Amino acid sequence: MGDIKAVLNGCEDYWTLQDRAAMPLLFKMTVCVDIRVVVPGAWVAFSYSSIYTPRPELGLEGDDEALYGWLLRVRHRFPIRLSSTQWHRVCLRRDVLRNSFSLEVDGKMVAERTVIAQAIPPSGSLWLGCRPRDQPPGAMQGEIELYLFRMWPDLGDHGLCEDGTVIGWNSQYWGVTSAKATQRDPRLLCDRRRLRRGPRAFQSVNSGVYSDTTPVARLFSPSFEVPSTTTTSSPLIATPVTQRSNQTSKVTGSPLLNCNIxxxxxxxxxxxxxxxxxxxxxxxxxxxxxxxxxxxxxxxxxxxxxxxxxxxxxxxxxxxxxxxxxxxxxxxxxxxxxxxxxxxxxxxxxxxxxxxxxxxxxxxxxxxxxxxxxxxxxxxxxxxxxxxxx
The missing domain is CATH 3.30.70.580 (Pseudouridine synthase I, catalytic domain, N-terminal subdomain)
Incomplete structure (x- = not known):
C-alpha cells in the first residue's frame, strides 16, 4: 500500500486491525506513523485497547495545543504541536525493562519519561482514527491523513520505507469502514513506482526535493513547536501503581536502572x-x-x-x-x-x-x-x- 493513505475526518471513518494480525506481548516496541493534519482540531491517530478496559493501553492523539501519548490507560501530555498540511513522522518507543516511554518527531527525540509498569496486554483491538464511542464532548474535530503505520519488537532505527515486522502497512492487516476513509496518492514517499526510479531525487508531498538516502530528520518538515525543556529526559510521570512490573530479565547491552519507587x-x-x-x-x-x-x-x-x-x-x-x-x-x-x-x-x-x-x-x-x-x-x-x- 505504498500509494495508499488513510483519510480520517473526526470519528466518522476509521481503520481496524484484522483478527489475523494479533498484537503479541512485547517488552520492547517501536510504533511509527506518518501524520498530516489537514484541518486543525482534536484528532486521534491510533488507539490500542485490551479486552479488559475501554481506555487505550497505547495510543497517540493531538490537538491545537499538544500531542498526547497513551500508555496503560494513562495519558501523557507532550507540549508539541504539529504544523498543519505538513507530513510528520511520529514514533512512540516503549522499553519495559528500562521503564522508559519516549516520543520522537521527524527523527528527533523530543521527550522521554520514566514509567514503571508492566508490558502492554496482548490480543487487543487496534484502531486508526477516532472510535465513535471515544469522541470527546464539545471538542472541535480535526481531519488528518495517516500513512505507514508500522510496529517493530525493538527500539532500533528503521528505514523510511521498511515495513513493520509486528504490524505493517499492508492491506492484509487492515479493514476500512468506507471507501472515503482511504485514498490513493502517487506522491507518497514509498509508492513502489516512485521507488523503482532508483536513487534519483523526487518531489515529496511537502514540496521539498529529497533522495532515498535523505535522513528522516531532513525528509520531514521541522515545522513543529517544541519547548526547549522537552528535549531532555523528563522526570514528570504518571505511573499506575496497579501496573507495576516484577520483570527482572536482563537486556544485553542495555544498562539496568535503579528507581526509587x-x-x-x-x-x-x-x-x-x-x-x-x-x-x-x-x-x-x-x-x-x-x-x-x-x-x-x-x-x-x-x-x-x-x-x-x-x-x-x-x-x-x-x-x-x-x-x-x-x-x-x-x-x-x-x-x-x-x-x-x-x-x-x-x-x-x-x-x-x-x-x-x-x-x-x-x-x-x-x-x-x-x-x-x-x-x-x-x-x-x-x-x-x-x-x-x-
Whole structure:
C-alpha cells in the first residue's frame, strides 16, 4: 500500500486491525506513523485497547495545543504541536525493562519519561482514527491523513520505507469502514513506482526535493513547536501503581536502572490521577474555572467538604487534599470538554475510596453554571520518580 493513505475526518471513518494480525506481548516496541493534519482540531491517530478496559493501553492523539501519548490507560501530555498540511513522522518507543516511554518527531527525540509498569496486554483491538464511542464532548474535530503505520519488537532505527515486522502497512492487516476513509496518492514517499526510479531525487508531498538516502530528520518538515525543556529526559510521570512490573530479565547491552519507587508504597503524600467530563452553561467557561471547581471539590473547604458523602473522612486528621494540575482539551469557551486532573493527598487512601468520595464532592461543588463528573477509574500514580543506572 505504498500509494495508499488513510483519510480520517473526526470519528466518522476509521481503520481496524484484522483478527489475523494479533498484537503479541512485547517488552520492547517501536510504533511509527506518518501524520498530516489537514484541518486543525482534536484528532486521534491510533488507539490500542485490551479486552479488559475501554481506555487505550497505547495510543497517540493531538490537538491545537499538544500531542498526547497513551500508555496503560494513562495519558501523557507532550507540549508539541504539529504544523498543519505538513507530513510528520511520529514514533512512540516503549522499553519495559528500562521503564522508559519516549516520543520522537521527524527523527528527533523530543521527550522521554520514566514509567514503571508492566508490558502492554496482548490480543487487543487496534484502531486508526477516532472510535465513535471515544469522541470527546464539545471538542472541535480535526481531519488528518495517516500513512505507514508500522510496529517493530525493538527500539532500533528503521528505514523510511521498511515495513513493520509486528504490524505493517499492508492491506492484509487492515479493514476500512468506507471507501472515503482511504485514498490513493502517487506522491507518497514509498509508492513502489516512485521507488523503482532508483536513487534519483523526487518531489515529496511537502514540496521539498529529497533522495532515498535523505535522513528522516531532513525528509520531514521541522515545522513543529517544541519547548526547549522537552528535549531532555523528563522526570514528570504518571505511573499506575496497579501496573507495576516484577520483570527482572536482563537486556544485553542495555544498562539496568535503579528507581526509587518508595513513594508508591508510602502512606503519606500520595498522588492520584483521574479524568473528568465537564459541562458548562452558555459555553463561556475556561480551564481556570474548571481548576477552581476541582479545588473547591477536593480542597476540604466550604460546603463540598461538609456535604460530600465520604469526603469529610479525608478532611480529618490533617488529610489535606490539594489539586496539583488540571489540563483540559478545551482551554476557553468551554461548553463540553474532558480534563485530566492530578491530585495530591497528604495521607494515602485507596483509589476506590477517593473515587467514591470524589463523585459526591464534584456534584456538591458544581452549580447551575458548571458541572463535572469522573470518567472511568481514579488511579494512584507516582510523580518525579528518579532513576539512575546501576
Amino acid at each position: 518508595s513513594q508508591l508504597c508510602s502512606s503519606k503524600s500520595a498522588y492520584f490521577w483521574m479524568s473528568i467530563s465537564v459541562n458548562a452553561k452558555n459555553g463561556n467557561k475556561t480551564e481556570k474555572d474548571v481548576h477552581n471547581l476541582v479545588s473547591k471539590a477536593f480542597g476540604c473547604k466550604g460546603d463540598a467538604a461538609k456535604k460530600g458523602t465520604g469526603l469529610i473522612d479525608f478532611c480529618q486528621s490533617d488529610r489535606q487534599l490539594q489539586s496539583l494540575q488540571v489540563n483540559c482539551s478545551a482551554k476557553r469557551n468551554i461548553s463540553e470538554t474532558t480534563c485530566d486532573v492530578l491530585l495530591q493527598l497528604s495521607y494515602a487512601v485507596s483509589a476506590c475510596e477517593l473515587q467514591h468520595a470524589g463523585v459526591s464532592a464534584l456534584q456538591q461543588a458544581g452549580d447551575q453554571q458548571i458541572q463535572a463528573t469522573i470518567i472511568g477509574e481514579v488511579e494512584r500514580v507516582g510523580l518525579e520518580i528518579i532513576c539512575s543506572q546501576r
